[in-house]
């Protein structure tokens with residue numbers, strides 16, 4: 001059945017460009033599916049956003065925003081208050097998952113292995129008071145590897161706390177050597193795990209969004225026990241974090257002492273990317289779900305706590 005679908009895109013987080021790229025694909029798929037897709041560019045002006053939504057009166061809102069305000073429960077709260085059905089996680093799920101420090105605590109309580117880690121002031125981290133290398137510094141509520149610094153040894157340059165654009169408090173984690181595994185969950189069920197091998201460095205912003213910067217191996221060629229555990233943990237994380245719709249959980253897999261190695265949970269993305277290089281569409285395609293079918297599923301799965 002043809003639906004009027006508002007596509008929330010852009011936003012004003014550091015991931016604006018990623019969202020615009022995701023939304024381009026979604027709008028094209030909506031057209032192919034015969035829906036009436038309405039692009040809604042989200043800016044700081046809430047009045048315009050509310051006016052757009054009230055004017056168009058969509059049947060469904062596809063939230064294609066990433067990062068702060070779009071992925072952390074803020075926009076979800078507005079959509080709830082307007083009584084609109086929207087895709088993916090609600091207010092609680094979005095805010096729990098987007099806070100990496102809270103997410104790892106809840107997952108740990110469920111028996112999921114997480115790297116040794118703690119929240120600390122960036123200043124203290126840089127003064128060497130928190131952890132000895134190798135460790136990783138990351139903002140608590142960002143995505144797309146924005147602000148992630150891997151401090152492998154004493155010689156690695158540290159970020160400057162005076163020009164740090166994120167919150168003063170950061171998550172500091174033990175660096176886990178090995179491999180990069182990402183798992184897609186669709187409606188409570190893990191549908192597959194992919195391995196990413198960046199050609200140089202780590203899976204940073206450039207490796208995520210520039211073609212040819214990383215190899216994607218689907219399904220992840222890891223020991224079957226580790227593969228099964230990755231799927232199980234991603235489902236558990238989706239559940240304990242109260243996620244809905246589609247999510248993607250990221251793991252490190254330390255096989256440096258042989259297979260099966262040890263899997264470590266990093267984070268869950270309640271609004272995973274849908275760009276041409278994004279992983280959820282690639283994992284879905286491998287299980288026979290096309291990009292358009294994924295979008296159709298999101299349209300049907302969208303809901304609101306009325």
Ligand SMILES: Nc1ncnc2c1ncn2[C@@H]1O[C@H](COP(=O)(O)OP(=O)(O)O)[C@@H](O)[C@H]1O
Pocket residue numbers: 115136138142143144145146148173174175176177180202203204250252266267
């Ligand atoms: N503890 C860690 N050990 C090794 N690499 C890490 C660790 N934490 C993050 N990374 C690297 O940084 C990337 C981004 O970190 P992640 O926690 O997934 O945040 P986000 O993707 O939201 O920016 C990971 O995909 C991984 O390559």
Ligand SMILES: [Mg+2]
Pocket residue numbers: 144145250267
């Ligand atoms: Mg990640």
